Amino acid sequence: MPEPEPIFIDIATGNFKRGIFNAIIAPRPIGWMSTVDAVGKVNLAPFSYFNIMSNDPPVLVFSCNTPEDRPAKDTLKNVRETGEFVFNLVSYDLVHEMNLTSSPLPAGMDEFDHAGLEKAASRFVKPPRVARSPVSLECRVIEMMKIANDTGGPEVNVTFGKVVGMHIHAAYLDDHGHFRTHLAQPVTRLGGAEYAISQPTFELNRQFTRANESTY
Numbered sequence: 474m475p476e477p478e479p480i481f482i483d484i485a486t487g488n489f490k491r492g493i494f495n496a497i498i499a500p501r502p503i504g505w506m507s508t509v510d511a512v513g514k515v516n517l518a519p520f521s522y523f524n525i526m527s528n529d530p531p532v533l534v535f536s537c538n539t540p541e542d543r544p545a546k547d548t549l550k551n552v553r554e555t556g557e558f559v560f561n562l563v564s565y566d567l568v569h570e571m572n573l574t575s576s577p578l579p580a581g582m583d584e585f586d587h588a589g590l591e592k593a594a595s596r597f598v599k600p601p602r603v604a605r606s607p608v609s610l611e612c613r614v615i616e617m618m619k620i621a622n623d624t625g626g627p628e629v630n631v632t633f634g635k636v637v638g639m640h641i642h643a644a645y646l647d648d649h650g651h652f653r654t655h656l657a658q659p660v661t662r663l664g665g666a667e668y669a670i671s672q673p674t675f676e677l678n679r680q681f682t683r684a685n686e687s688t689y
């Protein structure tokens with residue numbers, strides 16, 4: 474029996490369902506971003522449209538869609554006002570707290586308090602970090618771009634940030650200074666309400682690498 478043809482979806486005909494895209498491009502790491510507004514009010518929210526874009530210099534990217542009830546999410550408003558954010562790693566033990574911080578709280582309400590999370594001071598930027606998170610990366614915004622909606626709907630805003638400082642809890646570093654990802658158990662996002670942690674991990678060495686390539 475020949476394999477049936479794969480189903481083809483033409484985006485322009487409107488058959489595209491957002492959820493399918495999320496389930497396909499998975500698992501996605503989660504950027505748990507702390508920010509402050511111009512007067513120092515703290516915000517914390519998770520973003521799974523998030524990733525590393527360069528390691529020299531270290532650059533992270535995340536994107537905010539536009540909510541129906543306000544012109545911009547607090548996180549976006551804050552990075553526009555201050556040009557700073559802190560990435561916090563969501564370890565498995567922090568998953569419920571992470572989820573609580575995705576609630577649409579009124580602007581100015583502190584999600585750290587809402588989720589019972591302790592803050593720790595950052596060194597170079599104003600947003601505090603999640604004290605219990607295994608890793609927090611202090612970032613300064615280097616670029617912001619808009620993705621317009623094809624059919625006139627709300628835009629999406631992408632923020633690029635350069636990492637200027639890293640906080641890593643010593644328990645997650647081995648004797649050679651390598652980060653022990655499997656101990657941190659970073660939570661990743663799949664489709665719908667599904668999440669995953671990458672267990673067990675395995676190694677796969679490259680057969681051919683040029684200088685620097687094995688770091689990607």
Ligand SMILES: Cc1cc2nc3c(=O)[nH]c(=O)nc-3n(C[C@H](O)[C@H](O)[C@H](O)COP(=O)(O)O)c2cc1C
Binds near residue numbers: 503516522572576
């Ligand atoms: C795991 C997870 C991932 C999320 N990823 C995104 C995302 O990539 N982009 C986005 O706009 N919202 C995302 N959200 C929703 C935001 O976290 C949510 O809208 C939050 O209330 C925004 O907070 P803020 O208005 O305080 O910035 C995600 C929520 C969860 C739970």
